[in-house]
Amino acid sequence: xxxxxxxxxxxxxxxxxxxxxxxxxxxxxxxxxxxxxxxxxxxxxxxxxxxxxxxxxxxxxxxxxxxxxxxxxxxxxxxxxxxxxxxxxxxxxxxxxxxxxxxxxxxxxxxxxxxxxxxxxxxxxxxxxxxxxxxxxxxxxxxxxxxxxxxxxxxxxxxxxxxxxxxxxxxxxxxxxxxxxxxxxxxxxxxxxxxxxxxxxxxxxxxxxxxxxxxxxxxxxxxxxxxxxxxxxxxxxxxxxxxxxxxxxxxxxxx
Ligand SMILES: NC(=O)c1ccc[n+]([C@@H]2O[C@H](COP(=O)([O-])OP(=O)(O)OC[C@H]3O[C@@H](n4cnc5c(N)ncnc54)[C@H](OP(=O)(O)O)[C@@H]3O)[C@@H](O)[C@H]2O)c1
Numbered sequence: 227x228x229x230x231x232x233x234x235x236x237x238x239x240x241x242x243x244x245x246x247x248x249x250x251x252x253x254x255x256x257x258x259x260x261x262x263x264x265x266x267x268x269x270x271x272x273x274x275x276x277x278x279x280x281x282x283x284x285x286x287x288x289x290x291x292x293x294x295x296x297x298x299x300x301x302x303x304x305x306x307x308x309x310x311x312x313x314x315x316x317x318x319x320x321x322x323x324x325x326x327x328x329x330x331x332x333x334x335x336x337x338x339x340x341x342x343x344x345x346x347x348x349x350x351x352x353x354x355x356x357x358x359x360x361x362x363x364x365x366x367x368x369x370x371x372x373x374x375x376x377x378x379x380x381x382x383x384x385x386x387x388x389x390x391x392x393x394x395x396x397x398x399x400x401x402x403x404x405x406x407x408x409x410x411x412x413x414x415x416x417x418x419x420x421x422x423x424x425x426x427x428x429x430x431x432x433x434x435x436x437x438x439x440x441x442x443x444x445x446x447x448x449x450x451x452x453x454x455x456x457x458x459x460x461x462x463x464x465x466x467x468x469x470x471x472x473x474x475x476x477x478x479x480x481x
Contacts (some may be wrong), residue, residue, distance in 0.1 A: 227359040227402050229439055230255040233305045235298055235348075237285050237340065238312030240267035241361060242413030246431035247309060248278065259298060259305075260432040261285070262312065285312050285340030286332055295383040306355040308348045309365040310341035315378045315416040320479060330377055337381035342388055352401050362389045366409045366450035371460055373469040375416075376478065393443070398420075404443050407432055407450040 233350075238244040239260025248258050252275055259279040262268055268280035272358050283294040285410040296308050298305055323330070341362055352358035367375065368382035386405065393403035410424035430447050446449055453461070473479065 227307070227361075227404065227438060227440070228357050229435075232307045232359075233257040233259070233302050233408050234307040234309060235259045235261065235305055236309040236311055237261045237283075237300075238342070240264065240271050240280075242415060242427065243408060243411060243431065244309070244311040244353070245271060246427050247311065247434075247443060249275070250431060250435050252278065257302070257304075259302065261294060266466075285344065286408075287349075288343065291340065291347065293342050295344070296350075299348075299351050305348075306351065306352060306357070306358040307361070308359075309361040310344060311361075313337045313363065313381075315375055315417070317416065317479070318376055320376060321480065333377050334381055337378065338384050341385055345388075345392060349396070349401065353399055355400065358400055359404060360392065360396075361404045361406060362392075363406045363408065364389065364409050366446065366453055367409060367449070369453040369456070370464045370468070372472075373465060374472045374476070377473060399443035402443065404438070404445065407444070407446045407453075409446070409448045409450045411447075427466070 232251070234256050236248050236258065239248045239258070240262040244260065248260050248271070249290035257279070259281060260268060260271060261281050261283045263282065263284045265282050268282065272278055272280050274340050275419050276452040281294060281297065283290045285291055314333055314336050318330070348398055354358070355458055359458070364386045365382040367379045371379040389403060389405045396403055408430065410421055411430045412421055414429055415421050425448060433447050434445055444454065446452065
């Protein structure tokens with residue numbers, strides 16, 4: 227994708243991977259709009275980067291997605307890049323689900339309804355621009371299921387599948403479709419402290435940007451892209467090994 231002179235909307239841009247991407251896009255001379263639920267997090271980022279634009283929106287809610295689209299395209303008619311990054315991750319013991327369905331449904335609404343509906347809303351607008359891109363942040367777990375996060379893994383597999391269809395359907399248009407498949411990265415995903423074992427955020431984001439600059443459209447880190455080419459046997463072994471490892475490190479998961 228073109229790396230400067232864009233107007234870019236990033237969902238979940240006030241923390242973690244979304245913020246790291248926002249900072250790098252700003253450095254390269256882009257206009258950046260970040261979106262999230264927590265106004266105070268957006269304000270903190272705005273204090274650090276006065277040029278950034280912010281908008282409160284819960285992407286799990288259909289009416290808020292429509293309002294976001296209407297606001298963004300009115301205020302920034304030149305908007306040409308959508309980054310679907312907002313996401314949550316919940317550990318779920320399927321032998322003993324404790325919450326009501328709304329709790330589980332919310333993860334699906336944020337991780338699947340959000341990016342798919344926003345893509346459908348923005349695509350006609352992006353088609354009017356000279357050059358445009360849609361970046362979907364999925365996960366290595368889209369390919370190699372994380373058994374301890376079963377709903378999350380299913381949502382990321384769904385978004386991976388949707389992204390593939392989108393790329394084919396938009397192949398003859400001006401819109402590039404890019405998928406980013408992070409491995410575990412040290413952010414607050416799932417709650418503070420749950421991903422401290424992950425890759426350093428700075429190195430991850432710098433590597434992703436180097437790949438974007440090269441024009442890559444399926445971008446991983448630390449082997450997550452290679453998973454797309456793994457055999458079924460390698461994937462099944464990987465899933466089993468990671469699950470055993472998780473149980474060893476989290477003995478309380480099943481209690
Ligand atoms: N970190 C990892 O290990 C890892 C691995 C693979 C994939 N990913 C993916 O990377 C993306 C970014 O995650 P992260 O690691 O950077 O975690 P993070 O720091 O928790 O960031 C998630 C962001 O999404 C926003 N968000 C969550 N629900 C939202 C909603 N309903 N509406 C609007 N914004 C919402 C959050 O802001 P508010 O809470 O203020 O709304 C937050 O800024 C996610 O899609 C995640 O699945 C992360």
